[in-house]
Each structure stands twice: as structure tokens, then as C-alpha cells.
Amino acid sequence: MSLLISTLKNINIIDTFTLTHWNILIGQARSEKLLGRLYYLFVKNNKTDLIPPKVILHFSSSYKLFLRQQNDVLREVDTIQQKFKYKQIPCIFLKGAAYILADLPCAKGRLLSDIDVLVKSDLIKKAEIQLMVLGWISQKIEDYDDEYYRKWMHEIPPMQHVNRGSVIDLHHNILPLTNTDYSTSRKYNTQELKSLNNTLILDNMDIVIHSSVHLFTESEYNNGLRDLSDLDILIRHFSSIDNQFIEKLVARANEQKLSLYIWLTFQYSSKILATPIDKKQQSFLVKKPKTIMHEMYYNFCFINIFKPNHSSCRDWKMSLSEFLLYWRGHFLRMPLRLLIPHLTRKSFMRLRDYFKQDDTLKQIP
Amino acid sequence: MKIKSHPLKSIITKINHGLTIETGPFRFKIQTSDVKVASYFYNLYADFTYFENDDFFDFSVSVNSPNLIRKWILPNVSFSFDGFHPFKPLPKNHSYPLFEWGMNWCIATNAHQYLIIHAAVIEKDNISVILPAPPGSGKSTLCAALVNRGWRLLSDELTLVSVADGLIYPLARPINLKNDSIDIIKKFAPSSYFSPSFFDTHKGTVALMKPPLISIEKIKIPAQPSFIIFPTYSHSSNTILNPLSPTVTFKDMIGNSFNYDVLSLEGFHTMSKLINSTKHFTLQYSSLNEAIELFNSLSKKITCHY
Numbered sequence: 001m002s003l004l005i006s007t008l009k010n011i012n013i014i015d016t017f018t019l020t021h022w023n024i025l026i027g028q029a030r031s032e033k034l035l036g037r038l039y040y041l042f043v044k045n046n047k048t049d050l051i052p053p054k055v056i057l058h059f060s061s062s063y064k065l066f067l068r069q070q071n072d073v074l075r076e077v078d079t080i081q082q083k084f085k086y087k088q089i090p091c092i093f094l095k096g097a098a099y100i101l102a103d104l105p106c107a108k109g110r111l112l113s114d115i116d117v118l119v120k121s122d123l124i125k126k127a128e129i130q131l132m133v134l135g136w137i138s139q140k141i142e143d144y145d146d147e148y149y150r151k152w153m154h155e156i157p158p159m160q161h162v163n164r165g166s167v168i169d170l171h172h173n174i175l176p177l178t179n180t181d182y183s184t185s186r187k188y189n190t191q192e193l194k195s196l197n198n199t200l201i202l203d204n205m206d207i208v209i210h211s212s213v214h215l216f217t218e219s220e221y222n223n224g225l226r227d228l229s230d231l232d233i234l235i236r237h238f239s240s241i242d243n244q245f246i247e248k249l250v251a252r253a254n255e256q257k258l259s260l261y262i263w264l265t266f267q268y269s270s271k272i273l274a275t276p277i278d279k280k281q282q283s284f285l286v287k288k289p290k291t292i293m294h295e296m297y298y299n300f301c302f303i304n305i306f307k308p309n310h311s312s313c314r315d316w317k318m319s320l321s322e323f324l325l326y327w328r329g330h331f332l333r334m335p336l337r338l339l340i341p342h343l344t345r346k347s348f349m350r351l352r353d354y355f356k357q358d359d360t361l362k363q364i365p
Numbered sequence: 366m367k368i369k370s371h372p373l374k375s376i377i378t379k380i381n382h383g384l385t386i387e388t389g390p391f392r393f394k395i396q397t398s399d400v401k402v403a404s405y406f407y408n409l410y411a412d413f414t415y416f417e418n419d420d421f422f423d424f425s426v427s428v429n430s431p432n433l434i435r436k437w438i439l440p441n442v443s444f445s446f447d448g449f450h451p452f453k454p455l456p457k458n459h460s461y462p463l464f465e466w467g468m469n470w471c472i473a474t475n476a477h478q479y480l481i482i483h484a485a486v487i488e489k490d491n492i493s494v495i496l497p498a499p500p501g502s503g504k505s506t507l508c509a510a511l512v513n514r515g516w517r518l519l520s521d522e523l524t525l526v527s528v529a530d531g532l533i534y535p536l537a538r539p540i541n542l543k544n545d546s547i548d549i550i551k552k553f554a555p556s557s558y559f560s561p562s563f564f565d566t567h568k569g570t571v572a573l574m575k576p577p578l579i580s581i582e583k584i585k586i587p588a589q590p591s592f593i594i595f596p597t598y599s600h601s602s603n604t605i606l607n608p609l610s611p612t613v614t615f616k617d618m619i620g621n622s623f624n625y626d627v628l629s630l631e632g633f634h635t636m637s638k639l640i641n642s643t644k645h646f647t648l649q650y651s652s653l654n655e656a657i658e659l660f661n662s663l664s665k666k667i668t669c670h671y
Contacts, residue, residue, distance in 0.1 A: 019421040027425065027447050054421070061477040068627045311448050 004028035004308045007038065008229055009274050011045050022055045028308035032225045035062035036109025066109045073100050074196075076115055076166050081199050083134055084119075089127050091200065092118040092190055094171065094210060098201040099230070101193055106233035110226070114158060114167040118188070121172035128156060128170060135162050144345060174210050175217070181258060189252075204238045204245070205252040212261040219329020221305045221322065228306050231265050232273040239276070246281045253285060260287040268302045301325050369411035377403040383427075385419035386410060389536040389584050390525070391476070392419065393468060396427040397460075399442065405461045405560045409539045409573055412581040424471040428464045430457075446471055455566075462563050462571050465541065469522055472536075473623045479525040479534065480635040481623040486519040486533055486588070487511050492664055493533060493588035495524055495643070496596055497621040500568070503598030503650075506546035509574055510653040511660060513554035518580040519588060523623075528631050531638045532587035537580040539573040547572045553653060590639055592663060593618065596648045596656075604655040607647050614645040 003025045006013055017025070029035045039059035042048050048056060077097060084091045093101055096112030119127045136159035138146070149157045154173035160166070175181055189203040202210055208231065215227045238245045253262040266282045269275040289295040304321040307313045330339055368376060368386070376384070380403045383396040397403055424446060430436035431443040431454050440457035443450050444467035451470060455463050473481055484497035485508035498504035505521055512518040519535040526533055539560075542550055547562055547570065558575040593614055594606075618636060619625050625632040644666060650656040 023421050030447050031449060054423070057478050058423070058475070061475055064477045064627055064631075068629060071629070309448070 026058045028310045031310040036066045039063040040108035106230045114169045116169045118171045124172045212265040216261045216264045219326045225306045232269045232275045259285040376407045385416045385422045392422040394422040394425040409575050482524040483621045484524040485521045486524045487516040488588045489516045494592040509540045509550045518576045534587045537584045544569045593645045602651045605649040609645040
């Protein structure tokens, strides 16, 4: 097992770490964007004095990035929220932004790349225009990609702020139109955050369901372990304030017909991060892997994908599960008759860009 | 152990397996199978210390071909930091500058125990001068000239102001010269080592100059900042030093900082302390010798106002 996973499971193992251990942990945590989360855990467990100064700098630096971003996110959310309220566009903040808004423990030290906002599908055009008024514009993408997003996906192409660079993902559903579990009639349960101008986020159960759906429909798992750790922390936290949480979560997932995703979350967060899940409750989930073969396939893929993407952990199994999950993600998103033309087109586009040069270098000293 | 205490061949082998060097507060584990990169490195970092089987390094970086195809057809190289590729690949003949820029990038995006300013910084007789400037203002030229005339190099690109104690910590890495300044400095300091010139990079033609030995011998000694001078090269102008108000200095220093926003309140305090403990000027110059003379007389300015 990797040092990073062992540390997430039991923070006390760092008491006996040598510099070599720390070196490996920093590399693994950096590759999974977990340096900031570990810093939070070190502080929470009074471990900072035990850690060599040159080591802890890597963790605390990352935490500083989080603190800056947390401020930014709160301000951006406030801006959007005020505008949408005035224009009567109800909206729900999702994922990373919601974790920050609700001040959940999994937000601490976690960096996000975009702010996810959910609005009703008939209001999406109106919401897009209001975001443009505030300075967010659609990022430059190919016409094909734009059409693909608008026709088949559950979100419109990401919008970036012209001055501040923040990115917003505007959703009208939590699943793409083409997913077999897609439903237009799905109702989300929300909670109002009184201290933040009644900003809406999903309620605790739906937060876990949405994050699970998100994680287990991905086709690329660049932050897979981080996202699984989010779910681990969320479940532990919600269970600590409500001892019936797991039961309610199971009932809600069944009602929403999204129980397979919760089954996957239970299965792998308990297997990998030792999340306390009652096996009996897990068996009440309506949708489970259909056969033992399915379960074996999931086990192989997910146990190997939820590993630090670092030279110290990479092996053929991880590469194979990356490959399998890439295809699984695409099949979940669209049926073959759409997928084949799509991927053909994408690989052609990739080939064309292969010999193009980059300009990101221009920003470095 | 010094890099130069080994023959080139053995350093090439070591770099191919990964070699840890120390540059001021940071240890970099560097790896490349590119013999040219390794040999430029050997000459530019000759006086630096390296560690074999080091148990701790801050950043693990490498420069290699991204795949077999691009090793042979239109060869290019990719910079990797801990297995992560922050930039798209560059043509193979830019691999050495890419390696240096990549190291800068690692520091600028990760070392938030420092307020990091895009500026050169040099020191002599306990007088240290920060030279912030946008590209093209002649900052590196002036810095290279000064360190060839008795000033110690702390850094040419990244000024590291410690949030904890307000001191400036040296990196003493090679100086990045651009375009016309390459020939100017080669004439000015013919005995220094220069890497070959790399043409058509995003910064134009670049070449690296090896830092003088004294800078590396004193690499562990931080400096107390005393001056902030914004240089501008201006063709056939006299050497003119003008005082600059603390407010304008503050604003311009923020503009040249990489992580002022990340540090938020800490950044404000560190910057305030830096501005309050230094004198600030703008410098217009065309003659390097006159400019150096002026720098050598800076100690007299310590007592003046501003």
C-alpha cells in the first residue's frame, strides 16, 4: 500500500517517518493534490512540531494556496449569487465550492479548478448571459467541442473570468443527457446557508450522491484518490453528526435510482480508506454490480486507479485500469453510435495539435 | 562534493540516474538522458555541491524526450516535475533553457515561505540591492556586469524574501542573458564561462553565464536588503539615479511579485517591512562602467532620505 494511503488512513504513522519516507509522501501527495489536505490533518492532530521544518514547508505552502483560493471562491460565489437572485435564477453550488461554502472538513486544503453551479435547464441561457455580464466568457474551444457540450452534455463549456481567471462550470443536470441514468425530472434536495445570504447547496445526502456520481462516471482519474478521500471525509463527518446518515443515504440513493454509484463509493472508500460503512446497509442498495464478474472487474479497476499517480506507485495494473476506465467513462456518457464518430473526430483533432507549440511557457521567469 | 571534482563523463552517468544538487535553500533532484544538457549543466554548476543517495530533495525534475517518435522525428523535449508535465514540449535544441525555466517555475509556484519577486539581487560589503524590472530593461545585463566586478550574486531572476525573517536567501544559479546583452557581457567579462546561445526561444536568443565562485561559497549566507533600484537601459543616456517614493515602489514591487496574492496578509507585511527597510531609486544608464561606479558608491546613499 502506498505511503499516502496509509497516512490518510492513520495519520499517526508519521510519528516514525524518516526523511526518506517524507520525501516519498511529498511526491505522492503532490501528484494527487493532497499536500494541503495533509497539512490540515497535521494541524488538526497536533503533529506539526514532529515534522522537520524543511519537510513541512511543502505542505504549508500548498495550504497557503488553498487559503487564498478559499477567499476568492467566497467572493465569486457572492457575486454570482447576488446577480442570480436579482435576475430570479435559482442556483445551487456544487462540489468544491459547496464544500467551502458549508465549511466542510474536506474543503480544508483542497484546491479546485472551477466553481460548479447548477441551474434549471430552461434557465441556462439566461444564466449564461448573466455570467457574461459579470465578466465570465466561454473559453476558446473548437466549434465541434462547443456543439458537443451543448447538445449532449449536462453542462455548457467552461466560462473563464476575463480579469480574475476564475472558471465556472454551468450545469443543468448532474448527468449527461446520454447517460442511461439520466432523468430530467430529478429533484434535488437542498439546504440554505443562512450565514451566506441563503446561498443554496445540496443537502448532505445529495452532496454525497452527487460527488459519487461525478467520481464514478469519470473517464480520467487524475485526482481520483483525492476525490475518494473527499467522500471518505464527507461520510465520516456526516455520520458523526447524524448516526442514521448511512441509512438515510441508502434510502435516498435508491429513491433517486443512483444506488450503483453509492455502492461503488461504499465499496472502495471502505476498502481503500477504511471508511466505516455498515455492510448490511450496503446490501440494501437496489443497484449493485450485476454479476460476480462485474464486481471483479470493478475491483480490479478501482483498487488500481485509486493510487497516487506517482513513479513510486505506477505499475501495469494502474495503466490497464486507466485504459479500461477511459472506455467505461465514454460508454457511460454516450452510446456507441455517438461515441465512435466522436472519438474519431477527437483523435484527428489531437493528431493535428500534436505538432503545435505551446505558449504557457511565456509566463515563467 | 563539488560537481567539478568529477570528470564530465561520470557526471553525465550520474545525471542519467538522477543527481541531487543544492542551490541555496532548495535541493533539486535532476535527471536527463540528454548528454548536451548534462554537459552544459556540468560547466555552469561546476562549483555547486551535489549529494549522492540523498534521502531528501525538494523538487524532482527531469528533461527528456516525451516519447520514442519525438526522440527521432522533429525531436522535442518535455520538462517534468515529480512526473507532472507543466508545459508542452519544446524543440530539442531548447532543452537546456527549458531545464532552467522549469526549475524557476518549481520555486515560484511552490516556495510560499518566501515572498518571491521577479528581480535580480546582488550584494557587496553588506550592501544588497534588488533590481526588479520587466524583461528588456537590462536587469540581467547589469546584474551580470556587477557580479563580474566584485559583487556577489544572490539571484538573477527570483528574489526570495523570507516571510519569517525578512532576509533575502541566495540561489546563485546561472544568469540568463538575452539577445544583445550576450555579446556585451562576453566582451565585458571574457574570462567567465558562457553556455552556447540558444536561438528562437520565446525570449529570443538566450545564453547562460556561470555565477562567480564567491557567490556559491557564500550561498548559505542570507542578505539584509538595503536598496531597491529599478534599472532602465537607455541608449547613450547619462547615468542618472532618481529617488522613488515608497508608495510607487510598493506598487511596482507588487507588480513584479509572483506570489504576493498567495501570501495575502503575510505578503503585505513582508513587503511593507522590505519597503520600510530599504532606499528606493530608478536608474537610467547606458555605460556599464559608470553604473558599476555608482553601485560601488551606494554606501554613501544609505544615510540620505527616502
